[in-house]
Amino acid sequence: xxxxxxxxxxxxxxxxxLSAHADKVRLEFWTDSLKPTFDGYxxxxxxxxxxxxxxxxxxxxxxxxxTFETKLNAAIAAGKPPALVNHDVxxxxxxxxxxxxxxxxxxxxxDKAAYLPNALADLSFGGKxxxxxxxxxxxxxxxxxxxxxxxGLDPKRPIASLDDELRxxxxxxxxxxxxxxxxxxxxxxxxLLGQGLPLIQNGKAVFNSPRHVALIRQFADAYKAGAxxxxxxxxxxxxxxxxxxxxxxxxxxxxxxxxxxxRTQSDxxxxxxxxxxxxxxxxxxxxxxxxxxxxxxxxxxxxxxxxQEAVKFAKFLTSDAQQLTFAKVTGxxxxxxxxxxxxxxxxxxxxxxxxxxxxxxxxxxxxxxIRTLVLTGVPNVADLKKNLVDNVEAxxxxxKDAQKALDDAAAFWNSRLx
Numbered sequence: 265x266x267x268x269x270x271x272x273x274x275x276x277x278x279x280x281x282l283s284a285h286a287d288k289v290r291l292e293f294w295t296d297s298l299k300p301t302f303d304g305y306x307x308x309x310x311x312x313x314x315x316x317x318x319x320x321x322x323x324x325x326x327x328x329x330x331t332f333e334t335k336l337n338a339a340i341a342a343g344k345p346p347a348l349v350n351h352d353v354x355x356x357x358x359x360x361x362x363x364x365x366x367x368x369x370x371x372x373x374x375d376k377a378a379y380l381p382n383a384l385a386d387l388s389f390g391g392k393x394x395x396x397x398x399x400x401x402x403x404x405x406x407x408x409x410x411x412x413x414x415x416g417l418d419p420k421r422p423i424a425s426l427d428d429e430l431r432x433x434x435x436x437x438x439x440x441x442x443x444x445x446x447x448x449x450x451x452x453x454x455x456l457l458g459q460g461l462p463l464i465q466n467g468k469a470v471f472n473s474p475r476h477v478a479l480i481r482q483f484a485d486a487y488k489a490g491a492x493x494x495x496x497x498x499x500x501x502x503x504x505x506x507x508x509x510x511x512x513x514x515x516x517x518x519x520x521x522x523x524x525x526x527r528t529q530s531d532x533x534x535x536x537x538x539x540x541x542x543x544x545x546x547x548x549x550x551x552x553x554x555x556x557x558x559x560x561x562x563x564x565x566x567x568x569x570x571x572q573e574a575v576k577f578a579k580f581l582t583s584d585a586q587q588l589t590f591a592k593v594t595g596x597x598x599x600x601x602x603x604x605x606x607x608x609x610x611x612x613x614x615x616x617x618x619x620x621x622x623x624x625x626x627x628x629x630x631x632x633x634i635r636t637l638v639l640t641g642v643p644n645v646a647d648l649k650k651n652l653v654d655n656v657e658a659x660x661x662x663x664k665d666a667q668k669a670l671d672d673a674a675a676f677w678n679s680r681l682x
Contacts, residue, residue: 265339276452289573291322293348293560294336299326299615305593313580340364345563347574348581351395353386353636354645360394362589365561367392371575378584383600386636388474395559396582397600402627403519403544403554405429405569406528406619410538411516415439419540421535423549426459429517430482433491436516444516446509447495449483450500450658453649454637456613460549463639471652472670476557480659480666490545498657511535511676519544519553521624529620541622543630556598556681598623598631644680 298306302652306324313322327335330519333355339345351359359365369376369392376384376393383397405423412419415436423429433444453463461476463469486492494513496502507524510516513530517525528536544553560578562571580586587599588607599605610628613621639645652673659669 287319289320289570291320291347291570291574291577292325293322293350293574293577294323294332295326295350296332296352297326297329298350302590302593305590309581309586313577317573317576320577322577343565345565347563347566348578349563350558350560352556354638354640355629355672356387356395356559356561357389357640359561359583360389364564365394366564366571367394368396368562368575368578368667369393371562371581372396375579376389378601378603379582380600380602380605380632380634382632382635386555387559393562396578397559398560398582399587399594399597400558400600400631400634401521401554401556401596402552402598402631404524404623404627405524405542405544406510406518406520406524406623407540407541407542408510408513408516408535408538410535411436411440411442411513413542415516420542423542423545425545426455427482427602429519429545430486430491433486434489435515437489437491440516442514442516443493443509444491445486446495446497446502446515446518447483448502448519449498449656449660450496450502450653452653453639454553455479457637458549458551458553459547464642464677464681467681469674469681472667472674477528477670479671480656481658484662484666485661488662497517498653516570521554521596522620522627524617524622526595529618536619539619541619541626543626546630546633550632550633551637552630552633557634557636558607598627598634626659642681648677648680 308325310322314320336349341406345364370518372393379397379442383400384393387395387397409419416439417435418433423432429445436442437443444649447456447655456463456471456476456479459479461471461479463471483492493509495509496505503520506518506520507527510518510524513535524538525536525541545616546552560581562574562578566574584601584603587601588604588609591597591604592609605628610624611668612627639649642648655669655673656665658664659666
């Protein structure tokens with residue numbers, strides 16, 4: 265029997281290896297359109313986490329945005345949902361309503377204090393938390409200092425409100441011939457909410473009140489004066505149009521994402537050198553515009569051990585260290601944890617840091633004021649929003665009286681909200 269001992273030993277080692285592999289928890293986590301830009305980040309996160317948790321194997325699956333919900337619905341229907349899912353606020357709300365996500369309050373426990381309260385509020389529905397806050401976006405106010413000076417204005421004087429922006433835009437147009445502002449009126453629902461003007465109350469549209477009408481008339485007055493740029497003024501996203509105008513000296517202010525400064529530095533060095541950055545005005549609600557939070561949610565119906573490990577991995581991805589690392593990789597997003605946000609990266613600018621670093625620091629100053637201002641919990645959101653934007657466009661461009669336009673939109677909404 266002596267010759268068989270090595271073979272038996274090898275068999276024993278193989279059995280141990282197979283047993284160890286079988287005991288591993290496999291976590292599949294889905295992201296939304298993050299490949300290939302963040303391949304390096306997720307490879308590093310996977311390596312770090314698996315080294316710390318040798319009994320866990322994580323697998324990253326990136327799904328293109330256009331097919332994300334279709335594929336997720338199919339996985340859920342097949343009883344094989346991903347353990348962890350990357351959701352924005354509207355989609356998180358939708359799947360929480362469907363009952364496909366677990367509340368995370370109990371699992372988070374005392375760790376909840378590590379996250380920004382405004383981020384937790386964005387991800388809470390019906391008094392329960394359904395996602396762990398990950399990265400957020402925020403607008404800053406980017407100013408062409410030379411155009412301001414030509415108009416007799418101080419570009420460093422704080423601009424505290426939308427009223428200030430519209431007033432200054434008129435002055436700049438009158439003095440320089442250049443439009444002062446390109447607001448994102450295709451997102452008028454978020455603008456109204458940010459100004460403390462509700463959209464729906466008690467199941468009915470209420471955005472045709474005198475206060476709502478007065479704001480739309482302010483935009484109409486600015487438009488008539490030529491103070492608003494017309495390029496994609498009513499588009500759902502006019503980020504690219506804003507940058508193109510600003511970098512060519514045809515727009516004095518941009519309320520936009522911090523990444524715009526990088527484009528200005530590469531495409532318009534003279535304008536970049538004259539650029540001054542301020543925090544975007546908070547308005548009466550003290551909410552910073554441009555917020556759009558992403559989160560990690562845990563699927564319902566997982567085996568108990570898989571669910572437990574999925575929560576741990578979500579905590580890892582949203583930890584101070586990982587949020588700070590991810591923010592540095594993106595160069596433009598903001599973390600949702602207190603400690604990461606307090607890092608010197610978000611507090612100090614270096615010599616010669618210019619508008620790029622100023623955008624990051626100025627944005628971080630109001631990170632506690634970021635909210636994701638979107639309409640959730642109502643049917644046919646896209647149709648409702650399109651009708652509102654179409655009517656606001658008619659009012660701002662002078663084709664309809666503002667009161668009539670908002671009355672028409674409210675009537676349309678109420679016919680769909682029954």
